[in-house]
Amino acid sequence: MKAIVFDSGSARLDERPDPAPAPGEALVRPTLMGIAPPDLAVLAGRVVFTGVMGHEGVGVVERVNADADTRAKWEGKRVVFTPWVSCGGCNLCARGLSPQCQARTVMGLHRRDGCFAERFTIPAANLVEVPKALADDAALFAGVVAAAVHAARVARIEGKPFVTVLGDGAEGLVTAQVLAALNASVRLLGETPARFTRCEKWGIKHRHVSEVGQRRDQDIVVDCSNTPAGMDLAMHLARPRGVIITRNAPALVPLAGLASRPAGADLAPVVCNELHVVGAGWGNLRDGVDLLARGGVEVSSLITRRNRLSDGVGAFRSAMQPDCVRFLMGQS
Ligand SMILES: [Zn+2]
Known part of the structure; x- marks a missing residue:
């Protein structure tokens, strides 16, 4: 074969x-x-x-x-x-x-x-x-949607929190849709307009990552950026005692044998601002199939x-x- x-x-x-x-x-x-x-x-x-x-x-x-x-x-x-x-x-x-x-x-x-x-x-x-x-x-x-559902559960959306999703790949674009459906106030930050302008059809705000101030005012930041810089940016966007969910895939696969780890971010903001940093991995595939079958994500x-x-x-x-x-x- x-x-x-x-x-x-x-x-x-x-x-x-x-x-x-x-x-x-x-x-x-x-x-x-x-x-x-x-x-x-x-x-x-x-x-x-x-x-x-x-x-x-x-x-x-x-x-x-x-x-x-x-x-x-x-x-x-x-x-x-x-x-x-x-x-x-x-x-x-x-x-x-x-x-x-x-x-x-x-x-x-x-x-x-x-x-x-x-x-x-x-x-x-x-x-x-x-x-x-x-x-x-x-x-x-199904796997991408399942991971987004899992990340949303880990984030424990209550009320109408301000959420920033980092990354304009499929993982970020689907995660933004899933979180927006949970009543969160979601914006997506990306680097490639040809990718992130898809957010318009879902009614989700989007910006180029270089255009946002690092005001430390987001309740939840979900890092789907797949770049070592994502965590650093997330720490400067999250409010004190806010939550960072990391789905940064290359950093998520030490079990798969990472050849060379990227230089670690300076974690001082985690300490000073008492941030909650949580990883979110694969999710349950059945959740992904069910949400897709219900038309809950495009x-x-x-x-x-x-x-x-x-x-x-x-x-x-x-x-x-x-x-x-x-x-x-x-x-x-
Ligand atoms: Zn085992």
């Missing part, structure tokens, strides 16, 4: 044998795949990884290596999938902290082949069925470009263009 493989510092379209599902695993044929910021972090060498890339997609289950009931439940179904796999046996898993499992693997990022291929395997327990009414183009964003405008998997690694160059929000790959 064809697969996009990262090895020895570069990505290439390669031929690989079809993977065989281990006990409990499903063999999935991806129909649509998304190139997300962590994939670009792999390309840039910020995440140490060798193998088939990709962790975001929609697919059809071809076969499950499990009992008849599990096979009947999943085979032929259209699914999205949680990309990380916990061990189920360590003390963190036993305490309900399986997303933080120290032995976890992550598709396309850490010790597990990903989905940029004609087939991949994932535990059946990681699958979530996609409702018939939800098209692949929308379902692809994602179609986030699809900037697309091509086929067999067109190879040129997709990454397009995905890195400043105006690209999400680059999608199909099989044909």
Whole structure:
């Protein structure tokens, strides 16, 4: 089968044998795949990884290596999938902290082949069925929406707080929509007008990041910027005793093996202003599917470009263009 493989510092379209599902695993044929910021972090060498890339997609289950009931439940179904796999046996898993499992693997990022291929395997327990009414183009964003819902829960929106979302990638644009729907007064700060002016159609205020004063008046700042500078800016936007939710993905993947950590921000404002800094990770994929199925978030405008998997690694160059929000790959 064809697969996009990262090895020895570069990505290439390669031929690989079809993977065989281990006990409990499903063999999935991806129909649509998304190139997300962590994939670009792999390309840039910020995440140490060798193998088939990709962790975001929609697919059809071809076969499950499990009992008849599990096979009947999943085979032929259209699914999205949680990309990380916990061990189920360590003390963190036993305490309900399986997303933080120290032995976890992550598709396309850490010790597990990903989905940029004609087939991949994932535990059946990681699958979530996609409702018939939800098209692949929308379902692809289930993980992005799930993470935004999770961040909103962590932020505990009460009343009508002033919220700033940093970052104009898909993560920031979806998080701003989810928070705005919770009655928060949301503005999004971005660096690329071609990306963040999408906010207008959702009635969400937006500004270029260079145009805002650092007045320390925001109740909540959600950092989806994917840059080391995001945390520094967040500390200067949040009010005293305000909350910073960080979803800064390259800084979120030490479990995936960060090659070189960016220089740390000066955390003095956290101390002096008694800021609450909380991380928010993947979220529950089912929350993402449910919100998309209810039409609670608009994602179609986030699809900037697309091509086929067999067109190879040129997709990454397009995905890195400043105006690209999400680059999608199909099989044909
Ligand atoms: Zn574990």
